[in-house]
Amino acid sequence: TEVFLTYVNQVLVPQLWKGAIVVMDNLKVHYAERVRLSIESVGAKVKFLPPYSPDLSPIELCWSKLKQ
Template sequence: MSRVLRVNVGVLRLIAFFIHLLNTPLGDRLWKGAIVVMDNLKVHYAERVRLSIESVGAKVKFLPPYSPDLSPIELCWSKL
């Protein structure tokens, strides 16, 4: 189930929401050895987010700072 945030939230609130997702539906889908690939949104680098992911034995990998070849939206716009 996808969730849409329609309000402007602070970084701490966004981190809390992300950790909540890790402890509920997303957390159920992670396993030891899973790899979570994230972009370079500043909140993704929060230590609490990384620790929550790693607490189930999953690993965190980040995309390069600017990687149009790995970004679906960049691929879409390149076709226009």
């Protein structure tokens, strides 16, 4: 959680603006309250993908190509 929170605070949050939407998957660390509060501190919103939604996750297409 600490490493991801550091990334959020130092890299992600400075790039956000009021009304921005951050879409995250269901990795446990993404649900940390401190992560949400950091993102919301600049007026951005956090939205989560449904529990199993590879069709909505661009990285899944990359993984499928690598597996071939």
